[in-house]
Amino acid sequence: MKALADTTPEQFIEDFFDSLTAHTVRGDTPESVMDRHYTADIVQISDGVRLDHDRLLAHLRPVHRNVTGWRFDVQDAVASGGRIAARLTIHARTRKGGETATEVHLFAEFTDDGRMRRSHQLTRVLPPSAEATEPA
Numbered sequence: 116m117k118a119l120a121d122t123t124p125e126q127f128i129e130d131f132f133d134s135l136t137a138h139t140v141r142g143d144t145p146e147s148v149m150d151r152h153y154t155a156d157i158v159q160i161s162d163g164v165r166l167d168h169d170r171l172l173a174h175l176r177p178v179h180r181n182v183t184g185w186r187f188d189v190q191d192a193v194a195s196g197g198r199i200a201a202r203l204t205i206h207a208r209t210r211k212g213g214e215t216a217t218e219v220h221l222f223a224e225f226t227d228d229g230r231m232r233r234s235h236q237l238t239r240v241l242p243p244s245a246e247a248t249e250p251a
Contacts, residue, residue: 118229119199124192128201128221131229132187140182145175154232161236184208197225197232204241216241 119127131152138148149172159166166174185207192201205217218241223234 118227119194119197119225120227124194124199124201125189127194127225127229128192128199128203129187129189131225131231132203132205133185136178136182136185139175139178140185142179145172145179148175152230154226154230157231157233159231159234159236161234162238181209181211182207183210197227199223199225214243216243 122130135148135152138151139145143151149168153168153171155168157166157168157171159171185205187203187205189201189203192199192203194200199221201219201221201223203219203221205219206214207217208214218239220237221234222236224232226232
């Protein structure tokens, strides 16, 4: 992963999630994806649910099986040191042809080498939109 200090906060967040998804979907082992993107002591709180390393690892398996296309639109991001606050939209397409858009409010801490150490996320699924564009 590229270090946060080497890019803008918006680009860093887009690159982080794109890399995470690409490596997961395209067949890297879930363990190698975790090692590349998260610290061993990762804690992610998503909508009040605590996910540690093992629970995040388990989450990667259905992503690998089901996601066929994705795009991340970062609307806002600010950084201070290794901490980022961002608002982004995740667009995803699944094998069954379904398309979703999820708004994410993210507060995260990253290591100097670009791996996520901690995060808090609030999410909501967005209603279908006639203006939505195809995920990559």
